[in-house]
Amino acid sequence: MDSLSLSGICRHQFLPITMLDFNQSNHRIEKAGFVRKPETGGLTITQVASPLRRPVIVPSLDNETVDRRDRNHVAWTSVRQERWEGELVVQGEIPLWLKGTYLRNGPGLWHIEDYNFRHLFDGYATLVKLQFENGILIAGHRQIESEAYKAARKNKKVCFREFSEVPKYENFMAYVGDIAKLFSGASLTDNANTGVVKLGDGRVVCLTETQKGSLVIDPNSLETLGRLEYSDSLGGLIHSAHPIVTDAEFLTLLPDLVNPGYLVVRMEPGTNERKVIGRVNCRNGPAPGWVHSFPVTEHYVVVPEMPLRYCAQNLLRAEPTPLYKFEWRPESKAFLHVMCKASGKIVASVEVPLFVTFHFINAYEEEDEDGRGTAIIADCCEHNADATILDQLRLQNLRSFNGKDDLLPDARVGRFTIPLDGSPYGKLESALEPDEHGRGMDMCSINPTKLGKKYRYAYACGAQRPCHFPNTLTKLDLVKKKAKNWHEAGAVPSEPFFVARPGATEEDDGVVISLISEKNGNGYALLLDGSTFEEIARAKLPYGLPYGLHGCWVPKE
Numbered sequence: 001m002d003s004l005s006l007s008g009i010c011r012h013q014f015l016p017i018t019m020l021d022f023n024q025s026n027h028r029i030e031k032a033g034f035v036r037k038p039e040t041g042g043l044t045i046t047q048v049a050s051p052l053r054r055p056v057i058v059p060s061l062d063n064e065t066v067d068r069r070d071r072n073h074v075a076w077t078s079v080r081q082e083r084w085e086g087e088l089v090v091q092g093e094i095p096l097w098l099k100g101t102y103l104r105n106g107p108g109l110w111h112i113e114d115y116n117f118r119h120l121f122d123g124y125a126t127l128v129k130l131q132f133e134n135g136i137l138i139a140g141h142r143q144i145e146s147e148a149y150k151a152a153r154k155n156k157k158v159c160f161r162e163f164s165e166v167p168k169y170e171n172f173m174a175y176v177g178d179i180a181k182l183f184s185g186a187s188l189t190d191n192a193n194t195g196v197v198k199l200g201d202g203r204v205v206c207l208t209e210t211q212k213g214s215l216v217i218d219p220n221s222l223e224t225l226g227r228l229e230y231s232d233s234l235g236g237l238i239h240s241a242h243p244i245v246t247d248a249e250f251l252t253l254l255p256d257l258v259n260p261g262y263l264v265v266r267m268e269p270g271t272n273e274r275k276v277i278g279r280v281n282c283r284n285g286p287a288p289g290w291v292h293s294f295p296v297t298e299h300y301v302v303v304p305e306m307p308l309r310y311c312a313q314n315l316l317r318a319e320p321t322p323l324y325k326f327e328w329r330p331e332s333k334a335f336l337h338v339m340c341k342a343s344g345k346i347v348a349s350v351e352v353p354l355f356v357t358f359h360f361i362n363a364y365e366e367e368d369e370d371g372r373g374t375a376i377i378a379d380c381c382e383h384n385a386d387a388t389i390l391d392q393l394r395l396q397n398l399r400s401f402n403g404k405d406d407l408l409p410d411a412r413v414g415r416f417t418i419p420l421d422g423s424p425y426g427k428l429e430s431a432l433e434p435d436e437h438g439r440g441m442d443m444c445s446i447n448p449t450k451l452g453k454k455y456r457y458a459y460a461c462g463a464q465r466p467c468h469f470p471n472t473l474t475k476l477d478l479v480k481k482k483a484k485n486w487h488e489a490g491a492v493p494s495e496p497f498f499v500a501r502p503g504a505t506e507e508d509d510g511v512v513i514s515l516i517s518e519k520n521g522n523g524y525a526l527l528l529d530g531s532t533f534e535e536i537a538r539a540k541l542p543y544g545l546p547y548g549l550h551g552c553w554v555p556k557e
């Protein structure tokens with residue numbers, strides 16, 4: 001059976017993919033579909049094969065994971081097994097034009113043995129795929145085999161510095177040794193749990209905030225293929241977790257913690273060499289602001305200098321502070337710098353009101369009637385200049401929601417206006433009334449053809465209160481200043497990801513994909529119409545998956 005004859009498979013029941021070729025394995029068959037491989041240390045292995053004739057090995061994790069499902073929402077519970085793949089039964093209709101794979105990355109495993117991690121961002125990366133073809137949906141998930149994850153499994157403890165977790169030191173000398181390794185980057189994690197991008201040359205790369213955590217994966221098997229080794233000598237240990245990736249380029253920011261500033265760099269498809277476009281020196285402060293993401297316009301890169309700054313002392317600490325590796329420095333103020341992509345020259349550098357954002361949504365240039373640039377508009381999911389959102393993402397807080405208390409801090413679509421006439425100040429306002437989306441706002445996507453251009457629609461997660469975490473999918477109309485919200489009681493939806501219909505002329509002509517973790521432990525893939533924002537299809541997963549962060553689309557050639 002090949003991928004084109006999938007429609008021959010029974011679609012009336014949930015269909016795990018079954019073993020076709022036992023000869024490819026040395027495993028002893030214990031019962032249909034289950035085999036035990038002695039050298040895996042007692043893990044249960046299910047040897048299965050996909051309709052694409054690819055065998056899939058599915059080690060389950062430990063019982064503790066499953067036990068904890070009773071107590072916590074599945075969104076905040078470790079994934080229950082290493083790997084799974086199968087066809088899903090679809091309710092509704094998947095558009096026939098939707099051909100390709102949606103990949104979603106995120107931290108999905110938050111414990112090692114008895115030790116439970118602290119923060120959402122600490123979890124070992126779980127990659128999920130939804131493969132669409134001819135109205136059929138094959139889903140799968142797999143752990144990313146980072147060095148950090150493999151070492152933790154092997155040694156039964158955290159071995160690298162994660163977002164908030166650090167290895168437990170046996171004595172002071174071990175701590176000193178680890179600090180020495182911090183400066184070379186050797187002790188930093190490569191747990192690529194934040195996002196996944198498809199480069200112009202077809203490579204698919206999972207990313208996190210550390211440069212060493214750039215891992216190439218196979219979008220079909222979800223296998224970890226190896227590290228993307230940058231071949232330049234730019235050095236540095238960290239970068240923006242959200243590069244801007246198009247078929248033509250990969251743009252990112254490398255924060256410089258020694259001489260506070262940022263390098264703006266560009267990598268061409270087919271190469272591993274980043275070349276410097278230019279450098280921005282920080283206007284203020286002892287360290288650069290955190291750059292989880294940044295926006296671009298057609299001609300410019302906007303470099304944010306947030307008052308939430310990297311903090312060398314906090315990097316060295318064995319125990320986390322409320323802001324982890326960062327600190328809130330309002331006295332350092334906030335700035336936006338605008339660099340010309342072609343020349344590397346800074347064309348504007350303005351002070352703006354204090355702000356906190358993880359995610360910029362988009363940016364574009366405004367022109368006068370003669371076509372001269374007058375301003376840059378940059379939109380972001382803005383947390384009302386309140387950095388405590390970072391600590392709200394502690395697992396204990398996310399797990400403690402009892403349906404009553406409302407702990408999610410307010411957020412909005414923050415719209416910056418950066419004048420290009422040399423004025424020293426920029427503006428920050430709400431792009432629409434935050435009550436439109438329940439005063440929750442994060443995890444955004446747009447139609448990628450609008451990247452850097454004037455745009456009207458964005459998709460994001462909003463809030464239906466009370467809640468501890470964004471729990472709606474929302475379509476934002478930034479022209480009419482209205483939002484349309486999707487919500488299901490108790491459900492935690494992940495980032496609504498927009499895929500445009502090939503040949504579409506309307507900005508919102510396409511579908512929005514999200515993965516939903518349900519209160520009862522189940523989960524499903526959801527497809528909404530990008531224009532009406534009504535449900536067009538859903539497909540139940542065999543079990544609910546943990547919350548995930550960001551996705552990408554790999555179209556079928």
Ligand SMILES: CC(=O)/C=C/C=C(C)/C=C/C1=C(C)CCCC1(C)C
Binds near residue numbers: 161238
């Ligand atoms: C999942 C997510 O959005 C963010 C993950 C952030 C990580 C893993 C940050 C890691 C870091 C270190 C391990 C040390 C250096 C600083 C910093 C980049 C925050």
Ligand SMILES: CC(/C=C/C=O)=C\C=C\C=O
Binds near residue numbers: 358389470
């Ligand atoms: C999930 C999140 C913030 C939610 C707040 O409302 C931030 C994720 C950041 C990393 O990708």
Ligand SMILES: [Fe+2]
Binds near residue numbers: 242359549550
């Ligand atoms: Fe992010």
